[in-house]
Amino acid sequence: MSSADDMVVIQDLKKHFTGIEALDGVSLTVKKGQVIVILGPSGSGKSTLLRCVNQLEEKTSGEIWIDGEKLTHNSKQIDKIRSEIGMVFQHFNLYPHLTVLENITLAQKIVKKISKEKALENAMAQLKRVGIPEKANNYPAQLSGGQQQRVAIARALAMNPKLMLFDEPTSALDPEMIKEVLEVMLDLAKAGITMIVVTHEMGFAKAAADEVVFMDKGQIVEKASPVVFFTNPTHERTKLFLSQILNH
Amino acid sequence: MAQLTNAKVKPPRRNSPEYREYLRLKLRAAPWWLYAIIAIAILTFITIFTNIPFQKAFLFIKAGLSVTITTTLIAFIFALVLGLLTGLGRISDNTFFKNLSTLYVELIRGIPMLVLIFFIAFVGIPGVVNGLKAFGIWLTEIGVSGIGGWLSAIKNEVPMNTRAVIALSTTYGAFLAEIFRAGIQSIGRGQMEAARSQGMSYWQAMRYIILPQAIRNVLPALGNDFISMLKDSSLVSVLAVRDITQIAKLYAGRTFQYQEAYITLAVLYLTMTILLSFLMKFIEKRIQKNEQR
Numbered sequence: 034m035s036s037a038d039d040m041v042v043i044q045d046l047k048k049h050f051t052g053i054e055a056l057d058g059v060s061l062t063v064k065k066g067q068v069i070v071i072l073g074p075s076g077s078g079k080s081t082l083l084r085c086v087n088q089l090e091e092k093t094s095g096e097i098w099i100d101g102e103k104l105t106h107n108s109k110q111i112d113k114i115r116s117e118i119g120m121v122f123q124h125f126n127l128y129p130h131l132t133v134l135e136n137i138t139l140a141q142k143i144v145k146k147i148s149k150e151k152a153l154e155n156a157m158a159q160l161k162r163v164g165i166p167e168k169a170n171n172y173p174a175q176l177s178g179g180q181q182q183r184v185a186i187a188r189a190l191a192m193n194p195k196l197m198l199f200d201e202p203t204s205a206l207d208p209e210m211i212k213e214v215l216e217v218m219l220d221l222a223k224a225g226i227t228m229i230v231v232t233h234e235m236g237f238a239k240a241a242a243d244e245v246v247f248m249d250k251g252q253i254v255e256k257a258s259p260v261v262f263f264t265n266p267t268h269e270r271t272k273l274f275l276s277q278i279l280n281h
Numbered sequence: 282m283a284q285l286t287n288a289k290v291k292p293p294r295r296n297s298p299e300y301r302e303y304l305r306l307k308l309r310a311a312p313w314w315l316y317a318i319i320a321i322a323i324l325t326f327i328t329i330f331t332n333i334p335f336q337k338a339f340l341f342i343k344a345g346l347s348v349t350i351t352t353t354l355i356a357f358i359f360a361l362v363l364g365l366l367t368g369l370g371r372i373s374d375n376t377f378f379k380n381l382s383t384l385y386v387e388l389i390r391g392i393p394m395l396v397l398i399f400f401i402a403f404v405g406i407p408g409v410v411n412g413l414k415a416f417g418i419w420l421t422e423i424g425v426s427g428i429g430g431w432l433s434a435i436k437n438e439v440p441m442n443t444r445a446v447i448a449l450s451t452t453y454g455a456f457l458a459e460i461f462r463a464g465i466q467s468i469g470r471g472q473m474e475a476a477r478s479q480g481m482s483y484w485q486a487m488r489y490i491i492l493p494q495a496i497r498n499v500l501p502a503l504g505n506d507f508i509s510m511l512k513d514s515s516l517v518s519v520l521a522v523r524d525i526t527q528i529a530k531l532y533a534g535r536t537f538q539y540q541e542a543y544i545t546l547a548v549l550y551l552t553m554t555i556l557l558s559f560l561m562k563f564i565e566k567r568i569q570k571n572e573q574r
Contacts, residue, residue, distance in 0.1 A: 112481070115479065117481025118478070120475075122475060127475075128476075140479035143481065143489065144479060188479075205476060237304055
């Protein structure tokens with residue numbers, strides 16, 4: 034089902050929560066190196082779709098392949114695949130009892146069994162990449178929201194992931210901090226990292242996405258290149274969504 | 282808010298009108314109750330060292346201090362282990378452990394502590410010992426004579442001090458379990474998700490991410506329970522364990538000096554609990570400082 038240049042293949046994915054059909058038959062293919070931006074109203078299933086990819090949410094039915102490997106219920110396999118997928122959360126979820134450096138090195142050491150020196154070296158490299166190496170020995174509470182989210186991105190990158198998932202990474206930030214996080218994400222997109230991004234930042238979608246996916250009521254309504262999506266959408270629901278967010 | 286009252290404000294100049302107001306506020310905020318307790322303790326200690334009957338009572342009763350302290354310490358360490366395991370069981374997805382932990386907590390919480398101590402010491406422990414012996418005899422019969430012989434040779438007479446420790450730790454294990462459970466549940470779901478998303482197993486996430494934060498949050502509550510346990514250790518005197526309460530009772534019964542015996546006893550407990558709560562306040566302050574980093 035999954036060819037060699039596919040990073041993620043999702044086939045007829047369904048997810049029921051009690052009383053709600055969060056995902057109602059979603060199929061999506063993400064090629065290696067692609068940046069996919071998922072848009073849609075809240076409650077449309079965007080986050081659930083993202084969380085099913087690294088199995089933070091257990092799917093009800095359907096199949097998912099990551100880099101050719103089919104996801105199963107085997108907890109060893111789940112842990113292994115998760116260690117190869119970086120995830121960035123809306124609320125950063127840094128470990129508050131650890132320093133920035135410890136946040137970035139912990140999983141390298143205990144999951145990937147990398148030596149302390151290598152992990153530290155790697156952590157510093159990632160901190161430079163996100164532009165805040167001077168904060169290495171601070172605690173998360175001493176950082177601004179934008180800095181915390183950049184540390185979270187560095188923490189994910191330090192695991193050398195095949196795929197990065199972003200779950201509304203700028204939604205909890207003050208407006209003036211959104212830019213610094215989006216700039217880091219744009220750099221990653223340019224560097225050819227495969228990314229799936231759930232966001233409300235249309236500017237990022239236009240600038241970085243290879244494809245924009247629009248979801249509503251647990252289904253993919255429209256999938257198109259950003260140029261087509263923003264200038265000439267085919268679906269009525271998409272037009273309505275775009276008119277509401279662009280006309281103010 | 283606490284920082285506001287604790288902040289070191291530079292006192293105004295003496296004899297200025299502000300100085301009177303400053304002094305008034307300072308006197309109002311002082312912990313008078315604590316000074317009262319300290320005064321009572323000092324008075325009692327002076328009495329103990331100047332008044333011969335009190336001195337005699339004190340010298341007799343202090344022989345039980347080591348039993349009270351070791352019983353409390355050992356029982357608390359076991360209760361911590363039991364409480365942590367049970368607390369983890371309460372939030373576990375495993376149906377068996379979840380129900381077993383809940384059963385244990387609910388059973389203990391529904392029975393008075395004094396009754397529990399009698400029950401564990403005179404019903405529970407002999408029951409378990411007899412069960413193990415019967416199991417050992419059965420093992421020997423079916424040919425596993427190594428473990429079988431060892432089990433069937435267990436002595437019936439478990440010392441009362443051991444029974445007291447088991448009874449106290451079983452009881453407090455249930456209380457501490459609820460503290461640990463609440464502490465773990467106070468850590469946001471995002472922490473577990475972040476750890477799992479990096480490929481950590483459930484237990485790795487617990488050990489490196491959740492528990493360090495949870496335990497820090499519940500340290501004050503654990504300290505409180507340690508003080509409670511020190512006081513409740515007086516209940517084991519019903520098992521004739523020679524802690525300070527039992528010895529004070531003996532002394533009072535023998536000499537009819539009830540005042541001397543029980544005033545000395547009360548002040549001994551008070552001294553220990555106040556020292557412990559000072560220690561706790563000190564630890565809490567250090568934690569707060571760490572959190573302000």
